[in-house]
Amino acid sequence: METSIDLADMRAYAAVVTDGSFTAAAERLGIDKARMSRIVRRVEEKLGAQLLVRSTRHVHVTEVGRDYFERVVAILAAVDAAGAAVARQSGEPKGLLKITAGAEFGNLLVDEWTAEFLRQAPKVRVEAEYTNRLVDIVHEGIDVAIRVGALQDSGLSARRLGEVTYGLYASPDYLTSRPALSGLGDLKAHDLVMHAPRGRPGWTLVNGAATERVAQSPRCAVDNSIAARNLALAGLGIALLPRFLAGSAVAQGALRAVLPGWTRSPAPVHAVFASSRYMDPKVRGFVDLCVSRFEQVGA
Known part of the structure; x- marks a missing residue:
């Protein structure tokens, strides 16, 4: 005899017992009264026992039906509690x-x-x-x-x-002591501070559709952008820096952007x-x- 019963069928049976009628239970659960009757009959057939005695106006619960109802209510409460616990855990970072x-x-x-x-x-x-x-x-x-x-x-x-964008920066003290910058070719007369991972200095700069390679030897080659910023702050040359890294120094007047428009490609x-x-x-x-x-x- 098959005794596996769906939770939905258990809920339907519990609703009939709780509400005392198929009509009220069907309305509350939003299903057809005839379908509700078929669900309860299916539960009885699987259990091999009569759970309800039907009359024209009333539904009476048998002794077996009452015992089953109490067990179903406990099962449904446990299922609902488990779901609520998972929902709480899935909503709270821990x-x-x-x-x-x-x-x-x-x-x-x-x-x-x-x-x-x-x-x-x-x-x-x-x-x-x-x-x-x-x-x-x-x-x-x-x-x-x-x-x-x-x-x-x-x-x-x-x-x-988002993406990291870049710019060329130097300290005001450095810029006042060196030739003016009006184009990329003017970098040849300047000291450069380069972030050179794995010891390979050089910049590939873009300005709209234009792309240029700056391959001159830097005065300082370092392996991270923080060091490049610090050396630029110390007045040792022009550095290509992420804007988020240079931003506070620019706001304080410790660095200035040079050759606006020339940058390296953004990094996602x-x-x-x-x-x-x-x-x-x-x-x-x-x-x-x-x-x-x-x-x-x-x-």
Whole structure:
């Protein structure tokens, strides 16, 4: 004898007993009265027992039907409680959030975002690794990676935060002591500070449809943009910097933009994570915050 009964059928039977009639139960559940009767009859057939005695105006519950009703009510309450618990957990960020980002971007921006997120989500803990190696987030158990530059086709999910834009900058003291700059060719008479990853200095600059390669040897070649900014602040030459990195120094008058219009191609920024389906609340919440805060960076 088959005794497996759908939860929907259990709810229908419980509604009939609670409301005392097929008509009232059908109206409350929004189904046809005849269908409600068929559901209860199906339940009785599966159980091999009469649960209800039907009359013209009333429905009477048998002793077996009353016992079954009480058990069904307990089952439905447990199911509803389980669903509510999952809903609460799926709505509240909690647990350990593991983040990775490039060293510079992490220290300059992701730290601020992380601090704000932790204030908003007191049940979340964070482990952050800022490194310039490409982290395998699946095998290393990382929840979110903030990546600057073109993404590889990895099968991971990603959400675009925006893009990093660049400009040429120098200190006012440096500019007052050197020849005026009116075109890109004038850079030959200037000292350059270059962010030169892996020891390969040089800039590829664009201005609208024009593209030029600046290959002269720099006075200073460094392996990160923070060092390039610091040397430009010290008056040692012209540096190509992310605008978000130079912005505060420009606002304070410590750096000036030069050769406006000439820049390098923007670099897209993405939050990368394992899956966009059934996202953990802490992952979704952190990514949402990153999107909103990057819009304020003015990158």
